[in-house]
Amino acid sequence: MLKIENLKVYFKTDLGIVKAVDGVDLEVHKGERFTLIGESGSGKSVLAISILRLLPKNAEISGKIVFNGKNLLELSEEEMRRIRGRKIAWIPQSQSSLNPVLTVGFQSAEPMIEHLGFDKKSAFAKVLRIFDFLGIGRNRAKDYPHQFSGGMRQRVLVAMGISTSPELIIADEPTKGLDASKRAQVVGLFRRIEDRTMLIITHDLNFAEKLADRIAVMYCGKIVEVSPAKEFFNEPLHPYSKGLLDSLPSRGLKPIRGFQPSMMNPPSGCRFRERCEFASERCRREPPLFNLNGRSVRCWLHD
Amino acid sequence: MEFAFASEVFRSRIFKNNLCTIGFGIILFIAMLGLLAPVIADDPYKTNLAERLKPPSLEHPFGTDQLGRDLFSRVVHGARTSLFVAMTISLISMAIGCLIGAVSGYFGGIIDDIIGRIIDVFLAIPELVFNIALVGIFCVAYGVSTWNVILAVVITNWVSYARITRGIVLSLKEKEFVLCAKAIGARDSYILLRHVIPNAIGPIIVLATLNMGNVIMTIASLGFLGLGIQPPTPEWGQILNSGKNYITTAPWITFFPGLFIALSVLGFNLLGEGLRDVLEKRTLEY
Amino acid sequence: MLRYIARRLLQIVPTLLGISIISFSLLYIFPGDPAEFIVEARYAVEPTQEMVKKIRMEMGLDRPMLVQYLDWLSKAVRGDFGKSWTEDKPVMDLILERLPASAQLFFTTFAISIAFAMLLGIISAIYKDRAVDHFCRIFSLLGISIPSFWLGLILIWIFSVQLRLLPAFGYGGIEHLILPVLTWSFSFMAIKTRFVRSCLLEALSQDYVITARAKGLPERIVVLRHALRNALIPIITYFSLSISHLIVGSIMVEVVFSWPGLGSLLVESVFKRDFPVVQALVFISGVLFVIVNLVVDILYAVIDPRIRYGD
Numbered sequence: 035m036l037k038i039e040n041l042k043v044y045f046k047t048d049l050g051i052v053k054a055v056d057g058v059d060l061e062v063h064k065g066e067r068f069t070l071i072g073e074s075g076s077g078k079s080v081l082a083i084s085i086l087r088l089l090p091k092n093a094e095i096s097g098k099i100v101f102n103g104k105n106l107l108e109l110s111e112e113e114m115r116r117i118r119g120r121k122i123a124w125i126p127q128s129q130s131s132l133n134p135v136l137t138v139g140f141q142s143a144e145p146m147i148e149h150l151g152f153d154k155k156s157a158f159a160k161v162l163r164i165f166d167f168l169g170i171g172r173n174r175a176k177d178y179p180h181q182f183s184g185g186m187r188q189r190v191l192v193a194m195g196i197s198t199s200p201e202l203i204i205a206d207e208p209t210k211g212l213d214a215s216k217r218a219q220v221v222g223l224f225r226r227i228e229d230r231t232m233l234i235i236t237h238d239l240n241f242a243e244k245l246a247d248r249i250a251v252m253y254c255g256k257i258v259e260v261s262p263a264k265e266f267f268n269e270p271l272h273p274y275s276k277g278l279l280d281s282l283p284s285r286g287l288k289p290i291r292g293f294q295p296s297m298m299n300p301p302s303g304c305r306f307r308e309r310c311e312f313a314s315e316r317c318r319r320e321p322p323l324f325n326l327n328g329r330s331v332r333c334w335l336h337d
Numbered sequence: 338m339e340f341a342f343a344s345e346v347f348r349s350r351i352f353k354n355n356l357c358t359i360g361f362g363i364i365l366f367i368a369m370l371g372l373l374a375p376v377i378a379d380d381p382y383k384t385n386l387a388e389r390l391k392p393p394s395l396e397h398p399f400g401t402d403q404l405g406r407d408l409f410s411r412v413v414h415g416a417r418t419s420l421f422v423a424m425t426i427s428l429i430s431m432a433i434g435c436l437i438g439a440v441s442g443y444f445g446g447i448i449d450d451i452i453g454r455i456i457d458v459f460l461a462i463p464e465l466v467f468n469i470a471l472v473g474i475f476c477v478a479y480g481v482s483t484w485n486v487i488l489a490v491v492i493t494n495w496v497s498y499a500r501i502t503r504g505i506v507l508s509l510k511e512k513e514f515v516l517c518a519k520a521i522g523a524r525d526s527y528i529l530l531r532h533v534i535p536n537a538i539g540p541i542i543v544l545a546t547l548n549m550g551n552v553i554m555t556i557a558s559l560g561f562l563g564l565g566i567q568p569p570t571p572e573w574g575q576i577l578n579s580g581k582n583y584i585t586t587a588p589w590i591t592f593f594p595g596l597f598i599a600l601s602v603l604g605f606n607l608l609g610e611g612l613r614d615v616l617e618k619r620t621l622e623y
Numbered sequence: 624m625l626r627y628i629a630r631r632l633l634q635i636v637p638t639l640l641g642i643s644i645i646s647f648s649l650l651y652i653f654p655g656d657p658a659e660f661i662v663e664a665r666y667a668v669e670p671t672q673e674m675v676k677k678i679r680m681e682m683g684l685d686r687p688m689l690v691q692y693l694d695w696l697s698k699a700v701r702g703d704f705g706k707s708w709t710e711d712k713p714v715m716d717l718i719l720e721r722l723p724a725s726a727q728l729f730f731t732t733f734a735i736s737i738a739f740a741m742l743l744g745i746i747s748a749i750y751k752d753r754a755v756d757h758f759c760r761i762f763s764l765l766g767i768s769i770p771s772f773w774l775g776l777i778l779i780w781i782f783s784v785q786l787r788l789l790p791a792f793g794y795g796g797i798e799h800l801i802l803p804v805l806t807w808s809f810s811f812m813a814i815k816t817r818f819v820r821s822c823l824l825e826a827l828s829q830d831y832v833i834t835a836r837a838k839g840l841p842e843r844i845v846v847l848r849h850a851l852r853n854a855l856i857p858i859i860t861y862f863s864l865s866i867s868h869l870i871v872g873s874i875m876v877e878v879v880f881s882w883p884g885l886g887s888l889l890v891e892s893v894f895k896r897d898f899p900v901v902q903a904l905v906f907i908s909g910v911l912f913v914i915v916n917l918v919v920d921i922l923y924a925v926i927d928p929r930i931r932y933g934d
Binding site for chain 1: 837927
């Protein structure tokens with residue numbers, strides 16, 4: 035359904051070129067919940083937002099993003115606009131993504147009015163049904179975002195995203211800034227809409243474990259591993275994936291040594307080699323993505 | 338070392354910034370005219386009734402006024418008057434304003450409450466209204482003199498410096514490095530010199546530059562109303578004032594001094610805006 | 624909400640007192656006897672001992688300063704600023720006579736300036752760093768740099784002297800209003816244009832704008848409904864604050880066009896040494912500023928849903 039080929043997103047800044055996404059290939063299949071994990075600054079949010087072509091003006095994008103057979107990067111702005119919110123919905127982070135001066139009901143109704151030709155009244159009626167379904171409560175539709183808790187705002191954003199029954203939903207860090215009990219609720223929330231194709235961006239491994247069908251790990255602008263979720267959590271292939279899992283409190287709270295390198299001049303060869311305990315001479319060359327029965331990994335150990 | 342590097346970066350940024358360069362160029366041009374006035378222009382006081390209200394010519398590039406005085410020399414000498422008076426006013430108000438603002442912010446408490454109130458009061462009364470009232474009263478009380486203008490404008494003008502300095506000092510007071518310095522027992526004067534002044538200098542330079550433009554405008558306005566620097570001393574606003582009676586027959590008397598007011602105010606505004614861009618760039622672009 | 628209003632009301636009391644003290648003391652900051660000035664101003668003769676004494680008694684100038692101040696203040700708050708020194712009329716009558724002209728000039732300028740400031744501000748925000756934006760920036764820099772009295776005289780020269788299209792001065796018809804309004808608007812809208820631009824740019828950089836774009840809304844709706852609606856709160860606040868220019872914001876324009884408003888009254892009174900009028904205008908313009916600020920603060924609280932429902 036969504037196929038990304040050799041995607042590169044570079045930002046030109048005063049200090050140099052930031053290679054936020056540097057040659058990414060991945061594929062999201064219909065009906066699956068595909069989860070992209072990585073630390074903050076790994077480029078995963080940039081990747082997500084580049085699918086909708088909403089990058090800031092100083093970004094340069096190349097490669098292919100094929101959605102239902104069409105390369106999104108070749109569409110006109112008007113064609114792209116008709117895909118946003120209609121075919122591909124975006125569920126942003128909840129902190130400040132809602133407009134403070136419009137009611138949540140109206141904001142949730144907007145995509146339907148714009149894309150499905152609903153009038154205000156019928157769109158609002160549908161919003162009330164969705165609000166009920168997601169446990170927001172229909173009486174809150176006329177309220178303003180600041181009257182909601184973080185978790186509730188997340189629900190409103192989900193309501194906004196699913197209202198047009200899009201083919202693909204991209205959710206950006208749905209659990210960011212929420213405490214543990216709220217995070218559990220978000221898991222429940224996303225289970226309610228699990229029949230849809232989703233691309234979930236998160237750094238929250240527990241959340242990913244509970245929801246994901248397949249997992250991709252991003253490190254320093256590159257995908258280093260793609261595996262089915264179960265296998266990933268049982269036996270991660272890439273040393274970085276291992277490091278991530280080992281740093282979880284439930285698995286020993288062992289942090290990965292060193293720091294994420296600068297995105298302006300990442301190390302040559304494998305980008306993880308300076309922090310990797312298995313690094314050897316051959317890691318100076320960039321490893322390709324190796325395929326191992328349904329999983330892929332960018333590491334010479336699996337050559 | 339670090340400071341030298343920073344100033345190097347700033348200097349290159351300041352001159353890369355078009356606004357700064359153009360503004361600085363305009364100011365330099367007018368300042369040079371003023372400085373060189375005795376060399377490049379005739380006596381601005383010499384009247385010649387035979388040459389009254391003559392349009393611009395080779396001999397009189399800006400024409401002559403109602404008393405046959407050469408307008409070019411009056412306008413060029415006017416640059417001296419405006420810049421000198423404006424600078425005097427700015428420096429005095431800066432000194433008073435920064436001192437009051439720093440004291441208010443630094444010591445806080447009741448002193449800050451009182452000074453804060455006084456600043457509010459001065460901000461509430463429209464500047465030009467206050468200036469006109471003060472100049473009018475000073476004239477009656479002390480007789481006509483340039484010092485009336487200077488005093489009146491300083492009385493309204495120190496406030497903006499006090500407000501900005503107070504704000505900076507208040508926000509710095511909460512910063513860790515100042516708290517640290519206090520904790521290790523640094524003296525007030527040391528903290529003021531080492532921390533407060535280096536941090537305040539940028540915004541104050543921006544303010545002072547923009548303020549020069551305002552002050553020049555105020556002086557010219559008072560001059561135009563006939564309340565400013567009095568004839569025969571050449572001053573742009575006052576030349577305009579006499580020119581308005583001859584607008585039908587000798588529009589050049591109005592045109593040239595006004596052009597110079599506009600240019601010099603523009604120069605300071607450009608430089609001020611440019612400096613603000615440069616000095617605040619770090620916080621604006623990420 | 625009521626507590627907020629009450630607190631703000633309490634806050635302005637010291638400021639109002641300060642303004643009244645300054646206005647009152649304007650008459651006493653110079654050495655000499657105000658009674659002598661009154662005699663000079665009113666009768667234009669060398670004051671004699673007797674006349675001075677009479678005036679002093681009549682005006683209550685022989686009382687202690689504090690008593691005089693309290694007396695002046697208690698009358699001033701009721702709109703009684705005493706009698707003019709030069710005309711046989713109460714100060715307030717002189718001011719009320721001139722108010723309509725000032726109001727007419729102000730509100731016309733205000734309406735026109737806001738319309739253009741919004742338009743140009745929105746255009747330059749949308750086309751940031753493009754030619755239109757640079758043009759608007761130059762336009763507003765000129766607006767704050769060109770003295771209005773000079774611009775006014777140039778417009779008189781063009782439209783009255785050369786083209787003979789519009790009157791250079793006078794008051795009454797629309798044709799008299801055009802040049803003064805044009806002159807004042809040029810500077811009045813300058814900073815407002817920049818303010819609209821930066822508020823809108825600020826709003827456009829917020830996360831909710833990305834949300835709106837991600838919904839596939841047309842850019843027009845993203846800008847007008849999502850960004851501008853947020854930007855409007857500070858913009859309305861800022862615009863309303865300029866209502867405090869109503870009384871004497873236009874001094875220079877009024878003088879150039881001999882417009883019979885309060886600005887002209889102020890300048891005339893200074894020349895006639897009619898200081899009670901000057902005193903009253905300083906007081907009123909200061910108080911107006913404070914009150915407009917207060918009202919705008921309260922309005923701000925009313926229109927912003929975040930404050931309206933105060934958490």
